[in-house]
Amino acid sequence: MSLFNHISALCSLLLAFNSVAVQAATLFTGGTVVSWSNATNSLEIIRNGSVLVEGSTITAIYTGAPPNPLPSNLTVVNSTNDIISTGFIDTHRHSWQTAFKTLGSNTTLLEYFSRYGSGSPAQSVFTPEDVYLGQLLGYYEALNAGVTTIVDYAHSMWSTEHAYAAVRGMTESGVRGVFAYQLADYRNFTWNASVGTFRRLADDENAFNLRVDLGVAYDGYSRTGGDAEKRSSDVLNLARQHNVSLLTTHANGGVYGSPNSPEEIHRLGFLNQSQIPWIFAHASYISIQSQQLLRQTNHYISITPESEMHYGHDHPTSHLIQDQASLGVDTHFTFSTDILTQARIWLQHVRQTLYRDVVQRQKLPANNPMSVTQAFLLATRNGALALHRTDIGILAPAAKADLIIWNGRSPSMLGWSDPIAAIMLHASISDIKHVMVDGVFKKRDGRLVVEGYEELQDRFLESVKRIQRVWGDMSRPVLQGISAAGVGFDRTVEVDVVRGEGMG
Numbered sequence: 368m369s370l371f372n373h374i375s376a377l378c379s380l381l382l383a384f385n386s387v388a389v390q391a392a393t394l395f396t397g398g399t400v401v402s403w404s405n406a407t408n409s410l411e412i413i414r415n416g417s418v419l420v421e422g423s424t425i426t427a428i429y430t431g432a433p434p435n436p437l438p439s440n441l442t443v444v445n446s447t448n449d450i451i452s453t454g455f456i457d458t459h460r461h462s463w464q465t466a467f468k469t470l471g472s473n474t475t476l477l478e479y480f481s482r483y484g485s486g487s488p489a490q491s492v493f494t495p496e497d498v499y500l501g502q503l504l505g506y507y508e509a510l511n512a513g514v515t516t517i518v519d520y521a522h523s524m525w526s527t528e529h530a531y532a533a534v535r536g537m538t539e540s541g542v543r544g545v546f547a548y549q550l551a552d553y554r555n556f557t558w559n560a561s562v563g564t565f566r567r568l569a570d571d572e573n574a575f576n577l578r579v580d581l582g583v584a585y586d587g588y589s590r591t592g593g594d595a596e597k598r599s600s601d602v603l604n605l606a607r608q609h610n611v612s613l614l615t616t617h618a619n620g621g622v623y624g625s626p627n628s629p630e631e632i633h634r635l636g637f638l639n640q641s642q643i644p645w646i647f648a649h650a651s652y653i654s655i656q657s658q659q660l661l662r663q664t665n666h667y668i669s670i671t672p673e674s675e676m677h678y679g680h681d682h683p684t685s686h687l688i689q690d691q692a693s694l695g696v697d698t699h700f701t702f703s704t705d706i707l708t709q710a711r712i713w714l715q716h717v718r719q720t721l722y723r724d725v726v727q728r729q730k731l732p733a734n735n736p737m738s739v740t741q742a743f744l745l746a747t748r749n750g751a752l753a754l755h756r757t758d759i760g761i762l763a764p765a766a767k768a769d770l771i772i773w774n775g776r777s778p779s780m781l782g783w784s785d786p787i788a789a790i791m792l793h794a795s796i797s798d799i800k801h802v803m804v805d806g807v808f809k810k811r812d813g814r815l816v817v818e819g820y821e822e823l824q825d826r827f828l829e830s831v832k833r834i835q836r837v838w839g840d841m842s843r844p845v846l847q848g849i850s851a852a853g854v855g856f857d858r859t860v861e862v863d864v865v866r867g868e869g870m871g
């Protein structure tokens with residue numbers, strides 16, 4: 368090294384120490400960009416496009432020559448042949464349950480409640496550390512799959528320590544979203560204690576960060592008698608006092624009871640009074656009146672297609688309110704964690720449902736009832752609108768930098784011309800090269816960007832081993848008698864794919 372080199376190296380070292388750090392910027396170049404146009408209120412495909420991210424925001428999308436001058440501290444990512452889209456939005460999930468993975472492969476909803484739900488033995492077996500690891504590793508699983516925003520229906524709030532552990536899992540993961548704290552009454556954590564911890568979290572400036580907001584989850588709006596009415600109004604007053612970002616409830620309905628429907632919330636005087644968005648999870652049996660209320664008051668449902676098929680919710684009406692609908696995953700320990708699969712299953716399900724209408728009238732379908740664009744918007748922009756946000760769920764200047772870069776030359780994608788069809792019907796998680804949330808890479812070149820991920824995996828697997836051993840020894844509930852909703856049980860036909868006697 369010459370003297371000159373020594374001096375210049377020293378100079379840049381001094382410069383680096385003296386100057387204020389320039390915010391990081393990333394330029395994705397030469398890709399096919401699935402952007403959103405405010406002007407036309409629709410998706411706009413930009414070929415050979417580039418996306419400039421500065422700090423946590425998308426600052427430019429362009430074709431051809433880059434804007435002048437480009438930021439100094441710039442990482443250029445050559446995205447030639449690739450597809451650049453916004454990240455997916457999941458409006459209903461229970462992230463603490465990750466350690467149950469594969470245990471519920473053939474469960475039913477009533478068995479789920481007693482074995483794996485918030486009121487199950489989990490409340491005495493899961494430690495705060497188990498909850499923290501379940502949340503964190505569950506979010507990594509989602510981020511790897513391109514889910515960049517999550518509404519966590521947090522129903523492992525069994526103590527102050529469990530609540531804090533769950534919040535920490537969410538803030539540390541780097542995902543965007545709402546932590547919807549479930550108010551409830553547990554054996555060891557009374558209603559008053561639950562309310563107390565909620566207030567403490569809401570007032571704790573260090574508990575949350577710029578990506579994660581506090582919301583309120585509650586399932587008791589349909590209950591009557593005793594403290595029920597008072598509790599509903601307590602929940603709504605708490606939400607208002609603390610100006611939370613979201614109210615959410617399980618609107619099961621049908622034979623499952625607990626409708627928690629928009630009509631019921633409206634009767635409580637709360638659907639049209641506050642600016643707080645509502646998300647009604649499932650809402651499979653949503654009535655015409657409730658659909659109208661959602662449109663008039665601009666609230667949304669969260670359709671969780673795979674969950675609703677797995678557990679038997681059915682979908683008699685939810686396909687009729689897709690203009691006020693978003694998508695969710697729900698219990699990711701039982702099936703796919705990705706919103707892409709949810710959108711694909713839902714798209715084909717809706718097609719089947721609406722085709723059936725025509726073929727049962729003995730006519731030939733003359734059109735296709737739902738496009739890939741509709742499914743893509745349901746999985747992205749509608750999730751943002753459910754949160755009353757216009758800065759996420761779209762790829763546009765001034766939006767948050769939550770992005771997915773898809774490998775346009777993967778074996779399954781090769782040959783595409785329509786990028787939305789390529790994503791919705793051909794892509795899989797393994798085609799996701801990079802994922803960025805808030806301007807930060809969470810997945811890079813096909814791998815999660817997580818410091819110490821292997822040690823975390825080991826810690827999580829210890830927790831899994833202990834928990835799955837307990838559940839392995841646990842007897843299964845016998846489903847008989849009359850459910851809490853006043854409905855009896857009946858058996859389904861069970862299929863057998865092996866010829867011969869009996870079930871395999």
Ligand SMILES: *[C@@H]1O[C@H](CO)[C@@H](O)[C@H](O)[C@H]1NC(C)=O
Pocket residue numbers: 383387388389390391392440
């Ligand atoms: C450039 O951005 C990185 C973050 O990616 C930051 O650590 C670094 O300090 C920045 N460099 C300068 C010179 O500002």
Ligand SMILES: *[C@@H]1O[C@H](CO)[C@@H](O)[C@H](O)[C@H]1NC(C)=O
Pocket residue numbers: 405757758763764765
């Ligand atoms: C697009 O519209 C949304 C909602 O009105 C607004 O928040 C956003 O700033 C607009 N973006 C641009 C680039 O005009």
Ligand SMILES: *[C@@H]1O[C@H](CO)[C@@H](O)[C@H](O)[C@H]1NC(C)=O
Pocket residue numbers: 397415430431432
């Ligand atoms: C893409 O745009 C760049 C920059 O304008 C240009 O150099 C390049 O030739 C274009 N590529 C294609 C395939 O059009």
Ligand SMILES: *[C@@H]1O[C@H](CO)[C@@H](O)[C@H](O)[C@H]1NC(C)=O
Pocket residue numbers: 445446447448
């Ligand atoms: C970007 O990638 C394409 C495809 O791999 C390659 O042909 C091109 O040379 C690369 N451009 C730069 C500037 O490295």
Ligand SMILES: *[C@@H]1O[C@H](CO)[C@@H](O)[C@H](O)[C@H]1NC(C)=O
Pocket residue numbers: 469470471472473
């Ligand atoms: C259902 O799944 C559980 C757990 O994986 C398994 O032990 C059980 O044998 C399965 N039952 C049937 C009927 O497949």
Ligand SMILES: *[C@@H]1O[C@H](CO)[C@@H](O)[C@H](O)[C@H]1NC(C)=O
Pocket residue numbers: 490491554555
């Ligand atoms: C309640 O707390 C007691 C004492 O800590 C514990 O033994 C018991 O398992 C807990 N019960 C539940 C349902 O968590």
Ligand SMILES: *[C@@H]1O[C@H](CO)[C@@H](O)[C@H](O)[C@H]1NC(C)=O
Pocket residue numbers: 557559
């Ligand atoms: C719960 O709190 C309310 C109001 O602070 C109080 O009136 C009630 O007695 C408390 N209940 C229990 C079981 O501590």
Ligand SMILES: *[C@@H]1O[C@H](CO)[C@@H](O)[C@H](O)[C@H]1NC(C)=O
Pocket residue numbers: 610611612
């Ligand atoms: C409540 O929060 C929203 C955004 O989350 C904000 O726009 C509004 O001003 C807040 N209202 C009050 C009364 O603080």
Ligand SMILES: *[C@@H]1O[C@H](CO)[C@@H](O)[C@H](O)[C@H]1NC(C)=O
Pocket residue numbers: 639660663664
């Ligand atoms: C909700 O409130 C708005 C204005 O306050 C009113 O125009 C609208 O009719 C109300 N809708 C319902 C369903 O009450």
Ligand SMILES: [Zn+2]
Pocket residue numbers: 459460461520617648697698
């Ligand atoms: Zn749920």
